[in-house]
Amino acid sequence: MSVPLLSVRDLTVDFATRDGTVHVLDGVNFELAAGETLGIVGESGSGKSVTAFAIMGILDHAARVLSGDIRFEGRDVRAMYPRERDLWRGKEASIIFQNPRTALNPIRSVGRQIADVVSRHTPGSSSEIRESVLGAMRQVRIPDPERRMSSYPFELSGGLCQRIGIAAALACHPRLLIADEPTTGLDVTTQAVIMDMIRDIARQGNLGTVLITHDLALASEYCDRILVMHAGHVVETAPVKDLFANPRHPYTYGLLNSVPSMVDSVHDLRAIPGSLPDLRRADLPPCRFAERCPRRIPACDAPGLTLKEAGPSHAVACRNPL
Amino acid sequence: MTRITWRLLSAIPTLFGVILVTFLITRVLPGDPAVFFASNPSMSAEDVERVRVSLGLDKSLLEQFWIYLGALWQGDLGKSIATGQPVTTEMMNRLPASVELTLFAFVLAIVIAIPLGIMAALRPGSWIDQTCRIVATLGVSMPTFVTGLLLIYIFYYLLGVAPEPTGRLDPFLFKPPHVTGMIIPDALFAGDLSTVWAALRQILLPGITMALFALAPLARMTRAAMLGTLSAEFVRTARANGLSRRKIVMSYAFRNAMLPVVTTLGMTFSYMLGANVLVEKVFAWPGIGGFALDSLISLDYAPLQAFMLIMAGIFLVVNLMTDLLAGLVDPRAGLN
Numbered sequence: 001m002s003v004p005l006l007s008v009r010d011l012t013v014d015f016a017t018r019d020g021t022v023h024v025l026d027g028v029n030f031e032l033a034a035g036e037t038l039g040i041v042g043e044s045g046s047g048k049s050v051t052a053f054a055i056m057g058i059l060d061h062a063a064r065v066l067s068g069d070i071r072f073e074g075r076d077v078r079a080m081y082p083r084e085r086d087l088w089r090g091k092e093a094s095i096i097f098q099n100p101r102t103a104l105n106p107i108r109s110v111g112r113q114i115a116d117v118v119s120r121h122t123p124g125s126s127s128e129i130r131e132s133v134l135g136a137m138r139q140v141r142i143p144d145p146e147r148r149m150s151s152y153p154f155e156l157s158g159g160l161c162q163r164i165g166i167a168a169a170l171a172c173h174p175r176l177l178i179a180d181e182p183t184t185g186l187d188v189t190t191q192a193v194i195m196d197m198i199r200d201i202a203r204q205g206n207l208g209t210v211l212i213t214h215d216l217a218l219a220s221e222y223c224d225r226i227l228v229m230h231a232g233h234v235v236e237t238a239p240v241k242d243l244f245a246n247p248r249h250p251y252t253y254g255l256l257n258s259v260p261s262m263v264d265s266v267h268d269l270r271a272i273p274g275s276l277p278d279l280r281r282a283d284l285p286p287c288r289f290a291e292r293c294p295r296r297i298p299a300c301d302a303p304g305l306t307l308k309e310a311g312p313s314h315a316v317a318c319r320n321p322l
Numbered sequence: 323m324t325r326i327t328w329r330l331l332s333a334i335p336t337l338f339g340v341i342l343v344t345f346l347i348t349r350v351l352p353g354d355p356a357v358f359f360a361s362n363p364s365m366s367a368e369d370v371e372r373v374r375v376s377l378g379l380d381k382s383l384l385e386q387f388w389i390y391l392g393a394l395w396q397g398d399l400g401k402s403i404a405t406g407q408p409v410t411t412e413m414m415n416r417l418p419a420s421v422e423l424t425l426f427a428f429v430l431a432i433v434i435a436i437p438l439g440i441m442a443a444l445r446p447g448s449w450i451d452q453t454c455r456i457v458a459t460l461g462v463s464m465p466t467f468v469t470g471l472l473l474i475y476i477f478y479y480l481l482g483v484a485p486e487p488t489g490r491l492d493p494f495l496f497k498p499p500h501v502t503g504m505i506i507p508d509a510l511f512a513g514d515l516s517t518v519w520a521a522l523r524q525i526l527l528p529g530i531t532m533a534l535f536a537l538a539p540l541a542r543m544t545r546a547a548m549l550g551t552l553s554a555e556f557v558r559t560a561r562a563n564g565l566s567r568r569k570i571v572m573s574y575a576f577r578n579a580m581l582p583v584v585t586t587l588g589m590t591f592s593y594m595l596g597a598n599v600l601v602e603k604v605f606a607w608p609g610i611g612g613f614a615l616d617s618l619i620s621l622d623y624a625p626l627q628a629f630m631l632i633m634a635g636i637f638l639v640v641n642l643m644t645d646l647l648a649g650l651v652d653p654r655a656g657l658n
Binding site: 088108 | 553554558560561564567574578653
């Protein structure tokens with residue numbers, strides 16, 4: 001078996017806050033192959049973004065990675081020296097963020113911001129760097145890049161800002177792209193254009209893509225495989241079609257029935273009862289969904305819940321699956 | 323360019339207001355300058371009256387103000403009763419001393435406060451952050467004259483390493499040829515390094531006293547602004563793109579943190595001009611601050627008004643420069 005582009009094993013992250021320790025991620029596992037698009041879905045606070053930041057090594061100071069083996073093409077990312085990991089970021093693995101406008105430096109021209117990335121990873125003469133910047137801007141189809149180079153983020157639309165963010169992230173041709181809710185805050189038509197563009201670039205460059213979103217419809221359209229997260233646990237993972245046709249985890253089932261485009265009529269819409277458990281609790285149950293679950297059985301309270309095979313490349317972490 | 327012109331024009335009403343208020347404030351001060359000036363037991367009431375008329379104090383307030391405005395228009399700031407010199411001459415002689423001291427202290431404060439604030443923000447809770455906090459607390463809680471006297475006590479009286487705290491230069495040394503009126507630049511210009519050294523020794527203690535005062539707001543604002551920008555999303559983006567630590571701290575975090583710091587710089591400079599009055603008195607520094615204090619005590623209207631007018635003028639210029647600097651740092655400021 002070939003080495004996957006990215007593998008994450010047993011990733012556990014805590015946040016130290018004034019009100020106590022928050023158990024944000026607990027034993028997250030997944031793999032991503034080159035050229036594959038994996039969607040990570042879940043409601044706010046389920047740990048999607050923290051997973052992405054932990055992979056990139058850009059968690060803030062309050063976070064502690066308690067365990068986790070993160071490998072990029074077989075290399076142990078967490079064992080890298082800080083400088084080595086800095087040079088890995090942006091060159092081999094990149095991430096794009098939500099809120100494209102605030103993700104850019106407001107007082108630096110967008111061309112210089114892309115040039116900062118290019119000159120860091122592929123140093124060259126100023127005209128070579130300029131050409132790379134223009135190339136990166138053309139790749140994300142920014143019209144009239146020569147003129148736009150000297151613009152500041154406040155002079156550009158949200159969609160253009162996101163293109164600049166993507167251009168900077170992809171300027172050095174990474175092999176892994178993590179897109180953290182890349183279209184949140186953009187209008188619907190722009191969303192589709194940006195997503196199509198990300199897909200096209202990923203296909204051309206055979207990039208492995210992780211798409212983080214709470215939008216199931218978006219995930220179903222652009223991903224090969226989906227990972228469902230709930231309260232810091234991976235609860236189910238399956239190829240897109242399989243997951244939508246045959247959800248096994250009660251949470252996945254609940255999610256699918258809470259999205260208008262996934263049900264036949266408005267009357268079939270169902271909200272998932274309750275909310276995420278307080279992740280500061282010391283007595284978090286083995287299954288963090290158990291307290292909201294309609295299918296809870298006594299076995300649910302036994303420790304040692306893991307993802308179990310539930311079909312071809314379909315796995316679910318549930319003692320009483322559908 | 324039109325923006326600068328507009329700013330300058332909009333300063334005119336402010337200046338007029340300052341002229342009016344300083345005029346009125348000096349007139350409501352308790353005491354009669356004519357009596358004060360004629361404070362000679364042999365002087366009769368007629369003599370005092372004659373002094374009053376010669377000073378123009380017998381006229382109505384409105385008339386006095388009108389005369390004052392007319393004189394100002396011709397660049398005449400009046401005459402000091404105490405020294406008998408035209409106020410313009412007095413101010414021109416003393417202003418360079420104040421400017422030299424203030425600039426020295428200002429640069430000293432910037433050079434210490436900004437790196438201190440940056441380092442404190444990079445390592446919150448570390449010893450350097452604690453140092454920053456202690457310096458800032460001391461700076462705001464110690465009045466400048468106390469700091470000044472304390473420094474004189476330690477470095478002049480106890481240790482004997484500082485020169486006598488009287489003025490800008492050892493009286494046995496010659497002043498360098500007058501170019502700017504500021505001794506250190508003038509001596510440097512003349513290539514007279516021993517005078518530069520002597521002047522530096524003199525300016526060090528009053529300079530530190532004023533710098534300590536200015537340090538606190540600058541270091542605290544730098545720290546706070548840096549903490550804000552370091553946790554901003556665009557800094558996270560810069561990290562995610564693998565930029566070097568130096569680039570992230572300087573080009574991304576600090577450049578953005580400079581906006582509030584520049585504003586604080588302007589304010590601090592203005593406050594320092596006020597703090598000057600006491601520091602100059604403590605160190606017998608022959609600047610305009612000490613002169614203003616003397617004038618206030620001896621009810622010498624003309625220099626007092628001139629002092630306030632000069633301060634207001636400097637305030638306006640500093641504000642304008644702050645605006646221009648902010649416009650240079652932030653491309654968004656150029657819009658409106």
